[in-house]
Amino acid sequence: MRGLTGERWLKARIFKIAFAGRCAIPGCRNSTMGASGTGLAAFHCRKHVEHKARHGSHWHGTYSAAELKPYLAAASSYLRPRAESDRFIKAALSAIALLLEEAGPTEIATRLRGMSPRRRARIALARLRVAGIKPERFVAIVLAITALIEEDPGSHRTKEFRTVQIAKSLHRLASGTHKRWPFVDHQV
Numbered sequence: 001m002r003g004l005t006g007e008r009w010l011k012a013r014i015f016k017i018a019f020a021g022r023c024a025i026p027g028c029r030n031s032t033m034g035a036s037g038t039g040l041a042a043f044h045c046r047k048h049v050e051h052k053a054r055h056g057s058h059w060h061g062t063y064s065a066a067e068l069k070p071y072l073a074a075a076s077s078y079l080r081p082r083a084e085s086d087r088f089i090k091a092a093l094s095a096i097a098l099l100l101e102e103a104g105p106t107e108i109a110t111r112l113r114g115m116s117p118r119r120r121a122r123i124a125l126a127r128l129r130v131a132g133i134k135p136e137r138f139v140a141i142v143l144a145i146t147a148l149i150e151e152d153p154g155s156h157r158t159k160e161f162r163t164v165q166i167a168k169s170l171h172r173l174a175s176g177t178h179k180r181w182p183f184v185d186h187q188v
């Protein structure tokens with residue numbers, strides 16, 4: 001592919017990967033799902049496709065609570081004095097408060113199968129409401145994950161990875177409290 005530049009080089013590279021039938025992750029020798037007839041993924045193997053479904057990236061893992069902790073502390077102390085005075089922060093807080101309020105009732109995990117992503121998202125929000133997670137925590141987590149990805153030189157800077165990391169971090173807050181179930185939920 002010598003002599004090709006920019007977009008043409010990229011197309012040639014993608015073409016090569018697709019026809020070689022090997023996973024595009026460096027060091028992975030597995031066949032792509034497309035090549036092995038196990039799925040439609042043309043560039044990645046099953047292992048890396050499943051990794052992306054879990055973590056939001058084909059190769060980067062989920063940040064631990066300990067890694068996130070200092071960023072969360074910084075984000076919280078940034079937000080606290082600005083919750084009333086900064087109109088953007090204020091707008092974000094009231095939008096999240098409304099989402100939580102309108103999320104409807106919670107549902108037990110076994111009934112989630114087959115539900116639309118939109119419904120599942122509402123149930124996830126309802127669980128956070130029932131677990132007593134405040135809008136301030138949502139905004140703090142978004143800021144903390146964004147800053148952590150920004151500062152981590154080995155991070156995966158895609159929207160999907162950021163979104164999944166935010167969601168996983170929020171989910172940890174809701175699921176860490178299951179021992180105190182059932183909660184009193186005024187919307188059930």
Ligand SMILES: [Zn+2]
Nearest residue numbers: 023028045048
């Ligand atoms: Zn692979």
